[in-house]
Amino acid sequence: xxxxxxxxxxxxxxxxxxxxxxxxxxxxxxxxxxxxxxxxxxxxxxxxxxxxxxxxxxxxxxxxxxxxxxxxxxxxxxxxxxxxxxxxxxxxxxxxxxxxxxxxxxxxx
Amino acid sequence: xxxxxxxxxxxxxxxxxxxxxxxxxxxxxxxxxxxxxxxxxxxxxxxxxxxxxxxxxxxxxxxxxxxxxxxxxxxxxxxxxxxxxxxxxxxxxxxxxxxxxxxxxxxxxxxxxxxxxx
Numbered sequence: 243x244x245x246x247x248x249x250x251x252x253x254x255x256x257x258x259x260x261x262x263x264x265x266x267x268x269x270x271x272x273x274x275x276x277x278x279x280x281x282x283x284x285x286x287x288x289x290x291x292x293x294x295x296x297x298x299x300x301x302x303x304x305x306x307x308x309x310x311x312x313x314x315x316x317x318x319x320x321x322x323x324x325x326x327x328x329x330x331x332x333x334x335x336x337x338x339x340x341x342x343x344x345x346x347x348x349x350x351x
Numbered sequence: 352x353x354x355x356x357x358x359x360x361x362x363x364x365x366x367x368x369x370x371x372x373x374x375x376x377x378x379x380x381x382x383x384x385x386x387x388x389x390x391x392x393x394x395x396x397x398x399x400x401x402x403x404x405x406x407x408x409x410x411x412x413x414x415x416x417x418x419x420x421x422x423x424x425x426x427x428x429x430x431x432x433x434x435x436x437x438x439x440x441x442x443x444x445x446x447x448x449x450x451x452x453x454x455x456x457x458x459x460x461x462x463x464x465x466x467x468x469x
Contacts, residue, residue: 243413274453274454276453276454276455276456278396278456280396285446285448285459285460285461285462286396286446286456286459287459288455288456288457291451291453291455291457292453292455297455297457329395329396331396331455331456333453333454338410339398339412339413340386340398340412340454341398342388342395342396342397342398343395344395345395345396
């Protein structure tokens with residue numbers, strides 16, 4: 243099974259800061275990598291799909307990049323409403339399986 | 352709009368089973384895979400398996416292979432997840448979700464809390 247290593251596990255930043263989260267796959271997953279935001283008590287929300295595509299309605303300050311084994315999620319200018327936990331997620335088809343990263347808890351400094 | 356609505360919270364005894372439902376609306380039920388994902392308190396998301404509503408084919412995560420059964424009722428546009436031999440570690444929020452062709456979870460249910468105690 244493919245393992246996903248997400249870092250950091252927690253992060254404290256100031257409003258307006260650029261924030262970066264990384265996700266590393268244990269083997270090549272092409273661009274089958276998605277990013278989610280989860281606020282307390284809520285279901286996750288899709289932000290980025292296929293590594294770099296912004297989901298409809300998601301603010302442009304969110305972005306994703308990478309392919310193969312190394313991926314990056316960026317918030318260009320942190321806003322108070324971005325406080326949440328962020329997860330990466332990969333899909334493997336041999337055998338079919340889905341794995342989430344361990345999450346990054348983002349707090350305001 | 353596309354929506355998934357799940358059944359209510361459950362409290363179960365150790366060793367028993369639980370069955371959670373997920374009703375789809377706003378899209379053609381048979382066109383999209385329907386998945387189950389769980390999240391223990393304070394823990395990460397964990398994928399459990401999926402069903403192809405069109406033909407009922409399923410695929411389960413290895414961890415749950417022996418204990419989980421996902422079914423569907425096409426006439427009701429509803430999917431079900433049954434987890435057996437419950438233990439305290441199964442206490443979690445259980446979500447259904449549907450995916451894009453690229454396997455991104457774009458629509459989620461509201462979650463069903465399952466509490467397992469002795």
